[in-house]
Amino acid sequence: MKTVRWSIPLAIFVVLVGFLWVGLGRDPREVPSPLIGKPAPSFALPQIHSDKPLSTAELTGKVYLLNVWASWCVSCRVEHPLLLQLAQAKIVPVYGLDYKDNPDDGRAWLAQNGDPYTSSIVDLDGRVGIDYGVYGVPETFVIDRSGIVRYKQIGPLSVESLQQKILPLVRELQK
Amino acid sequence: MIPELGHFALIVALLTAIVQGTLPMLGAAMREPRLMALARPAARAQFLLVALAFGCLAWSFVANDFSVQNVATNSNSELPLHYRVAATWGSHEGSLLLWTLMLGGWSFAVTLFSRNLPAPMLARVISVMGLVSVGFLLFLLFTSNPFERLVPAAAEGRDLNPLLQDPGMVFHPPLLYMGYVGFSVAFSFAIAALLGGRLDATWARWSRPWTTVAWSFLTVGIALGSAWAYYTLGWGGWWFWDPVENASFMPWLTGTALIHSLAVTEKRGAFKSWTVLLAIVAFSLSLLGTFLVRSGVLTSVHAFATDPARGVFILVFLAIVIGGSLALFAWRAGKVGLGGAFDLVSRESMLLANNVLLVVALASVLLGTLYPLFLDALNLGKISVGPPYFDTVFYPLMAPAAFLMGVGPLTRWTRTPLPELATRLRWALGVAIVTALIVPFLLGRWSLLVAFGLFLAFWIFATTVVNLRQRLSSSPRHGLLAKLRANSPSYYGMILAHLGIGVFVVGVTLVKGYEVEKDVRLDTGESVALGGYDFKFLGVTPGPGPNYRALTGSVEVRKDGRLIETLAPEKRIYNASGQTMTIAAIDTGFFGDRYVSLGEPVGTDPTKIDGAWGVRIYLKPFVDWIWMGAFLMALGGFIAVSDRRYRLALKTRAARVFGGAVGNVGAD
Numbered sequence: 001m002k003t004v005r006w007s008i009p010l011a012i013f014v015v016l017v018g019f020l021w022v023g024l025g026r027d028p029r030e031v032p033s034p035l036i037g038k039p040a041p042s043f044a045l046p047q048i049h050s051d052k053p054l055s056t057a058e059l060t061g062k063v064y065l066l067n068v069w070a071s072w073c074v075s076c077r078v079e080h081p082l083l084l085q086l087a088q089a090k091i092v093p094v095y096g097l098d099y100k101d102n103p104d105d106g107r108a109w110l111a112q113n114g115d116p117y118t119s120s121i122v123d124l125d126g127r128v129g130i131d132y133g134v135y136g137v138p139e140t141f142v143i144d145r146s147g148i149v150r151y152k153q154i155g156p157l158s159v160e161s162l163q164q165k166i167l168p169l170v171r172e173l174q175k
Numbered sequence: 176m177i178p179e180l181g182h183f184a185l186i187v188a189l190l191t192a193i194v195q196g197t198l199p200m201l202g203a204a205m206r207e208p209r210l211m212a213l214a215r216p217a218a219r220a221q222f223l224l225v226a227l228a229f230g231c232l233a234w235s236f237v238a239n240d241f242s243v244q245n246v247a248t249n250s251n252s253e254l255p256l257h258y259r260v261a262a263t264w265g266s267h268e269g270s271l272l273l274w275t276l277m278l279g280g281w282s283f284a285v286t287l288f289s290r291n292l293p294a295p296m297l298a299r300v301i302s303v304m305g306l307v308s309v310g311f312l313l314f315l316l317f318t319s320n321p322f323e324r325l326v327p328a329a330a331e332g333r334d335l336n337p338l339l340q341d342p343g344m345v346f347h348p349p350l351l352y353m354g355y356v357g358f359s360v361a362f363s364f365a366i367a368a369l370l371g372g373r374l375d376a377t378w379a380r381w382s383r384p385w386t387t388v389a390w391s392f393l394t395v396g397i398a399l400g401s402a403w404a405y406y407t408l409g410w411g412g413w414w415f416w417d418p419v420e421n422a423s424f425m426p427w428l429t430g431t432a433l434i435h436s437l438a439v440t441e442k443r444g445a446f447k448s449w450t451v452l453l454a455i456v457a458f459s460l461s462l463l464g465t466f467l468v469r470s471g472v473l474t475s476v477h478a479f480a481t482d483p484a485r486g487v488f489i490l491v492f493l494a495i496v497i498g499g500s501l502a503l504f505a506w507r508a509g510k511v512g513l514g515g516a517f518d519l520v521s522r523e524s525m526l527l528a529n530n531v532l533l534v535v536a537l538a539s540v541l542l543g544t545l546y547p548l549f550l551d552a553l554n555l556g557k558i559s560v561g562p563p564y565f566d567t568v569f570y571p572l573m574a575p576a577a578f579l580m581g582v583g584p585l586t587r588w589t590r591t592p593l594p595e596l597a598t599r600l601r602w603a604l605g606v607a608i609v610t611a612l613i614v615p616f617l618l619g620r621w622s623l624l625v626a627f628g629l630f631l632a633f634w635i636f637a638t639t640v641v642n643l644r645q646r647l648s649s650s651p652r653h654g655l656l657a658k659l660r661a662n663s664p665s666y667y668g669m670i671l672a673h674l675g676i677g678v679f680v681v682g683v684t685l686v687k688g689y690e691v692e693k694d695v696r697l698d699t700g701e702s703v704a705l706g707g708y709d710f711k712f713l714g715v716t717p718g719p720g721p722n723y724r725a726l727t728g729s730v731e732v733r734k735d736g737r738l739i740e741t742l743a744p745e746k747r748i749y750n751a752s753g754q755t756m757t758i759a760a761i762d763t764g765f766f767g768d769r770y771v772s773l774g775e776p777v778g779t780d781p782t783k784i785d786g787a788w789g790v791r792i793y794l795k796p797f798v799d800w801i802w803m804g805a806f807l808m809a810l811g812g813f814i815a816v817s818d819r820r821y822r823l824a825l826k827t828r829a830a831r832v833f834g835g836a837v838g839n840v841g842a843d
Binding site: 005006007009010013014016017019020021022023024026 | 448452455456459466470472486487490493494497498501502504505506508509545548549551552
């Protein structure tokens with residue numbers, strides 16, 4: 001009995017180590033979006049290259065990526081080459097959401113860095129961004145044929161995130 | 176060459192630490208004096224080697240050797256010299272090297288101040304410290320080599336994180352680590368005692384000064400970190416319950432409990448296995464803190480580059496060191512025997528209550544810190560635990576602890592007659608209640624929380640006066656000075672540390688109760704009134720700094736139309752990284768601070784600086800008492816260890832042990 005009592009600290013510690021071990025494999029910064037599995041919030045916003053509004057209704061029926069970017073966003077420059085490659089490969093259309101940005105600055109930025117987007121819409125006051133729960137630009141949403149959000153990436157895209165998560169998911173959804 | 180020399184020194188230090196960690200321990204088990212005699216030289220050599228490595232890294236920083244990866248990432252040729260030195264511990268690798276250096280330093284100190292320790296005890300203590308060193312040196316060499324070269328060398332460094340370019344960076348980490356790592360001594364004494372089967376008053380007397388010194392350093396280190404956050408983060412907070420803060424606070428709580436239970440073990444032979452457990456837990460929490468900070472399992476404002484391999488390494492190390500110690504505890508603690516009996520109202524019971532409260536507080540902080548991780552691991556969702564939880568749980572636990580702190584020192588060992596105690600405390604209770612009722616009125620607004628906080632603080636002050644008076648009047652000597660001298664430094668240290676808690680409570684209570692803040696948009700020449708002062712914004716002027724460009728605001732403070740001072744809050748844009756830092760302007764005073772920080776320029780064009788700005792103004796009554804209290808606590812600790820009895824007692828007791836007269840297992 002006595003040894004049992006003296007072993008309590010050890011037992012607590014063993015449980016703690018178990019949790020820490022599991023915790024090591026997790027990313028505490030990854031916050032799941034409540035939008036996953038729900039319809040993408042609808043919008044109808046002017047496009048960056050034409051004043052004709054683009055709405056969610058026109059996008060239903062195909063799988064697409066919605067990439068939130070801005071000319072003021074530094075880490076967007078990091079993921080930009082990947083987006084350009086993705087656009088060249090023509091695997092999936094990428095739509096841009098120019099978030100809280102002056103359209104002139106946005107156009108200049110695209111002219112300078114290349115334009116990977118099928119089209120970009122301008123969210124000048126950030127309202128659509130709020131609907132989408134944008135809190136760190138860049139963010140990328142994967143949206144399926146019926147307009148349901150399937151995945152959200154916060155922060156810049158990377159080769160790993162594209163190869164391991166986004167592209168397999170896109171292929172699955174396109175079947 | 177110098178970085179390679181440092182790297183080589185680390186490798187030799189590892190080999191020395193392996194010798195230090197094994198042979199003396201083996202010698203103690205085999206009663207072989209020649210092996211035990213290796214303890215001192217091995218520990219000293221290991222310390223000097225790590226110090227050499229540390230010196231090499233510091234030299235690389237000072238000499239701007241950007242062919243060293245660590246220097247290229249964390250320094251810059253424009254960085255002022257003192258920050259280049261401090262940048263040595265600004266990175267993950269450098270701070271681990273500092274950890275290891277401190278561990279070596281404490282081992283070195285043990286070899287110096289242990290002439291009276293029995294040889295087997297010393298051999299075991301030094302060996303345990305050596306084994307911990309082995310773990311850290313392996314960690315450094317295999318996952319976090321600070322001397323990694325960069326090929327080709329960088330032309331310029333990426334600069335030290337601007338947040339760290341602060342005098343706080345020069346002092347806070349070394350002092351904090353002194354404390355953290357200092358608990359390794361108490362830990363090693365505990366393990367050595369468990370191994371040797373000697374857990375008695377002598378052991379407690381040996382551990383006490385080491386624990387108190389480590390605790391004092393930790394107290395100063397935490398206080399400095401808190402003060403640093405207060406003036407650099409620009410929003411006037413001094414404690415955020417951030418996981419990394421908690422990581423330093425948990426060993427502090429345990430260390431505080433340990434100091435008190437060691438007193439009981441030394442004086443009365445009681446609480447032995449509990450004291451040993453606390454000694455193990457205090458250091459384990461230091462290690463756990465290192466793991467939490469370095470592995471990135473929790474989100475924190477202290478963002479360090481994290482690497483899964485590092486996390487796995489520390490976790491395995493943690494499992495071996497802590498798991499091994501607790502297994503040893505489970506195996507041996509049952510054999511140490513119980514201490515003397517005591518009554519419900521006695522100093523023992525007071526200290527027991529203190530320990531229970533501190534440990535419950537520790538458990539609640541630990542739970543709050545790890546709760547997000549627990550839930551995530553069980554797939555129950557992602558949450559974060561913030562100040563509302565900690566405030567709700569922590570204050571109700573600390574309030575009774577503060578109250579008992581007034582009673583405890585007035586009680587006697589074994590038993591105290593209740594009526595006698597009540598007579599002594601009547602006066603103090605009266606003073607505390609009256610003050611608590613009246614002072615809030617004088618400060619302008621009465622509130623229950625302020626009254627309660629002040630009651631606790633004045634209760635501590637008043638009972639301390641009662642205690643001191645009683646000590647002096649019962650002294651047989653004549654003359655106040657002689658009476659004062661009759662008490663030991665450890666008594667005065669205790670008194671001072673307790674007064675420090677009182678001062679701290681005053682600070683916390685008044686700043687929480689009466690602080691005012693205003694977040695306003697001010698045009699040049701515009702002014703705003705707050706708490707009887709007028710703050711007039713005179714605009715912002717740009718100017719150069721050593722490695723940044725500064726935008727310096729100018730705010731005139733007037734009271735009743737009379738100019739008191741001009742505050743100059745700054746925005747700094749660092750050249751190398753382009754990062755912005757806010758430097759608040761603070762007028763520090765005994766009765767409180769006036770605190771002004773610059774927000775952002777308000778208006779359509781953010782590059783236009785001569786327009787209106789967002790300005791944050793705070794009045795923080797008595798806020799500096801928080802840190803003053805902490806420094807008093809630490810000062811009390813340092814005074815307590817100057818007590819001659821630790822040195823004298825060591826000699827006489829050790830002489831008896833060498834004589835083989837004492838067989839101490841369960842002898843109490």
